[in-house]
Structures are given as structure tokens and as C-alpha cells.
Amino acid sequence: MARVIACSRVGATGTAWRGPRGEGRAGWGELGAGAPDELGLPPLRARYFFDQPFPKFGRMDPLCKVAVAATALVERAGGFDGLARDDVAQCGGTELGCLEVDAQFETTRRAGAPSPALFVYTLPSMFQGEVSIQFRLRGRCTLLCGPGAGLQALQLALRWVNSARVPAVLAVVADAAGLAARQAGLTTARTAAAAWLMGAGSGFDGSSLDLGPGALSLDALVERLGP
DSSP states (O other): OOEEEEEEEEETTEEEEEETTEEEEEOTTTTTOOOOOTTSOOOOOGGGTOSSOOGGGGGSOHHHHHHHHHHHHHHHTTTTTTOOGGGEEEEEEESSTTHHHHHHHHHHHHTTOOOHHHHTTOSTTHHHHHHHHHHTOOSOEEEEESTTHHHHHHHHHHHHHHTTSOSEEEEEEEEOOOHHHHHTTOTTOOOEEEEEEEESSSSEEGGGGOOOSSOOOHHHHHHHHOO
16 A cells, blocks of 8 residues: 655645654744745745755746755755655646746747746656655656646556555645736635655555545645645
8 A cells, every 4th residue: 555655845834844854843933934925835945845955946937846845845855755756656737837938938938038947847747746846756747737636646646656666756736826917817726735655564544645536635635635
């Protein structure tokens, strides 16, 4: 049976993580980040999640930032300790994908000066590429997009482990909301992420994730299924 090796979340209330090295949490005020904005988070800084300088973090789009941040907390919790990272798979879920960056890039394109810096992030799977590079994960990789994608990604990750298709899988559920989401009528969308590293070895019972039928919002996944 699949076990949760480590998990984390980055949401409106701050950060939290749990794994072999223990567990912890920090509010945004404790991190010196200030209060979250109306879309869910304060501006994210690499120093909240990494002990060493990480200049590239500041150049990432919000979706990549929040997903990479959640993965960094899994690493902080000791989730990857002892694992062969070349074999760790990724299974992602996002409801909004790269909607915000798509809209921003389209604005620059219509102005006659398409932004290369934005264009590179106009793929919803880009956050998985950034995770792969930063944390050296080289296993199979799948991304699910659309309503209910977060829950479906978690269910798929559990099936991969239970069927022995992968020794371990990192499931990251993430969204980045902004003006484009509001204009599309997605008034409850928020920027947040949660991550679960699952495997067949030691850990805590994956059944505690309560992955029943029906779509859950990102807020529910982050707050209810986070540590």
C-alpha cells in the first residue's frame, strides 16, 4: 500500500511540512513576508524555502514559484533522503494551468513586442520541469489540467505506487490566480500549492488523504489534505 513519505503546503495561512526529519509550519508574518494578497499569497522569496541563494526563483512565474516552493518543503522534511532521485516520478494537477502567463504574453504580443521571458512559461507543465531541474527528479512525468485535476493527480499517483509502476512519486497540486482568472469569472481561484511524496516504504498511511469521489477545490486540497 502506498505511504506518504513527506508532504507540504504553501497557502494563505503560510507554509507547513511533515516528513522523516519531523514537521513544522511557519506563518507569513514569521517569515517576514507580510499578509497574503486577495489572491492567496504574499510575493514569494527564495529565502523562505531555500538555505542557499537561488536567483532563478525570482525569475519564475507564480505557478512555478509556488510548486517549487512546496517541493522545497518536502525536501526540507527529508522526503527525498535515501531515494534514488532518478526514479522518482512526478504527477501534477492544476486547474488554471498557465492562464495568467498566457494572458500576459498575449498582451505583449498584441503590443508588437512578445516577451521571451513570459513565453518560456506558457506551458502548464513548466513547473514540473523546474522541479525536475532543481531537485534532480528524473522519473516519468504526467500533468493533469482542468476542474478536479488536483484530486485526480493524487489518485493517479497512488495508483502508480500501488501497482508498482514507480518506486516513488511526487504529486504536486498547484495554481496561480490573477487578473486573467478574475476576468474569466473564476472569483474563488487562489494561488497555492501542496505536495505529497508517496512510496511503498516507510511513512504514514496514505488512506488518511481521504481521496473519495468528487472534485475538490485547490483550497480544500491545500488546507484539508496538507499536514
